Amino acid sequence: MAVSYVPATFEEAVRIRRETGAVPVAGGTDLMVRYRSPAGTLPDFPWPVMFISGLKEMKGLFLEGVELVIKAGTELAVIEHSEIVHPVLREAVRQMAAPALRNLGTLSGNICNASPAGDAVCVLYALGAEVELTSSSRMRRMPIEHFITGPGRTVLKGDELMTAVRIPLHSESASFYRKVGTRKANALSKLSCTGFITVTENRIADMRLALGAVGPVVVRSAELESQCIGMDLNHFRNYKPDLRKQFAERVKPIDDQRSTAEYRKETTLNLIDEFFMLIEKELS
Ligand SMILES: Cc1cc2nc3c(=O)[nH]c(=O)nc-3n(C[C@H](O)[C@H](O)[C@H](O)COP(=O)(O)OP(=O)(O)OC[C@H]3O[C@@H](n4cnc5c(N)ncnc54)[C@H](O)[C@@H]3O)c2cc1C
Structure with missing residues (x-):
């Protein structure tokens, strides 16, 4: 003992x-x-x-x-x-x-x-x-x-x-949080996603996106986030497919008892799309 x-x-x-x-x-x-x-x-x-x-x-x-x-x-x-x-x-x-x-x-x-x-x-x-x-x-x-x-x-x-x-202390214009588990209570995450967007004068002043359970550590890319700073709605819309592709390259989930790598990747990309829609709404 x-x-x-x-x-x-x-x-x-x-x-x-x-x-x-x-x-x-x-x-x-x-x-x-x-x-x-x-x-x-x-x-x-x-x-x-x-x-x-x-x-x-x-x-x-x-x-x-x-x-x-x-x-x-x-x-x-x-x-x-x-x-x-x-x-x-x-x-x-x-x-x-x-x-x-x-x-x-x-x-x-x-x-x-x-x-x-x-x-x-x-x-x-x-x-x-x-x-x-x-x-x-x-x-x-x-x-x-x-x-x-x-x-x-x-x-x-x-x-x-x-x-x-x-x-x-953080005061964003809008936030996004999703946890995907087997059920609503008492379930560990299959994956999760946190996003913050701050817009000033119709341009992105700050953007943060963190993705849980899709890599050995939480995925967050300061490089990709900073590329979005200063963008207006048109610029962001044009850049969105490329940005999505670059995030997709960083998402490297595994199969385990809670989920499959394939499900985790696809669902994470769907949540990123949802977050991008929120960004567009804030910019318009
Ligand atoms: C049924 C069940 C459901 C759960 N659901 C979730 C869930 O939905 N989401 C989720 O994220 N987690 C979940 N967990 C996991 C767990 O409850 C959390 O991770 C919780 O925050 C752990 O905190 P604790 O204080 O109990 O950690 P402990 O078990 O006491 O410690 C965990 C680790 O942290 C270290 N540690 C703790 N405090 C310190 C300190 N001050 N300094 C240095 N090291 C320290 C310990 O040495 C150990 O390595 C679940 C667990 C159970 C049993």
Whole structure:
């Protein structure tokens, strides 16, 4: 049976992490399932674990300058019901799992799990979120796309904890969010799509598109997005087929137990078309 720690303070948590490398368990809704044992017995973790859900210092969300700060231990249910959270992130969280799980699960758990199908992760890519990582000796922050390096892989070091997610405040002209799963509730995504469009004087001032579960990490292309800046309706209409083709080249899904690569690709391209229609509407 693996050793487990239950720190009483954040200071104690970073010390335990530094000294033992114990794996943090926040809500446990990913970890407990992955390492589950036969019914009625405790999960069988292959390494020491540290339960961090009781740490008050890691909970809460607030506005700071031009950012929303969500502390790492804040439960999904709190995020879902907070009026200072971007409506698209609230909607994505609302569609995750089921209410009982959202009372336990955290946004940081969704990020650190690093699944390309993490629903909140797709929205956080589009919002340009950054993560904050803290050890007993340093603190660093980085864009979410630098933190996640592959399926189940991140740059989190053995002595670090994620302490916060920082999201720039965003006021787009229109937004687009779709999750495609087997059913409406309690289903992991087959794929997801988040889009934001900002139009100023009938031209695109900002455009963002993030695609979940169609590659090893969430797909977002700063290069393609920036090509659209400044376009008016006619220009965008002419460029649209080429843009669609270039996004299609970046969409490289796989077959797995939830869906086929073919379905994922076709449906993602349909959602991109829907998002492009929204852009045209905003430009006209
Ligand atoms: C029935 C069911 C349905 C689900 N439905 C969805 C869904 O619809 N969409 C979806 O995206 N996910 C879904 N999930 C997955 C899961 O609920 C989410 O990913 C959730 O956000 C995980 O958060 P957690 O706090 O429970 O993570 P945990 O299981 O506690 O941890 C997950 C990973 O994050 C690490 N971690 C957690 N906190 C920190 C920290 N502060 N610092 C460093 N590392 C940390 C852990 O070490 C672990 O590697 C579902 C799970 C279940 C069981």
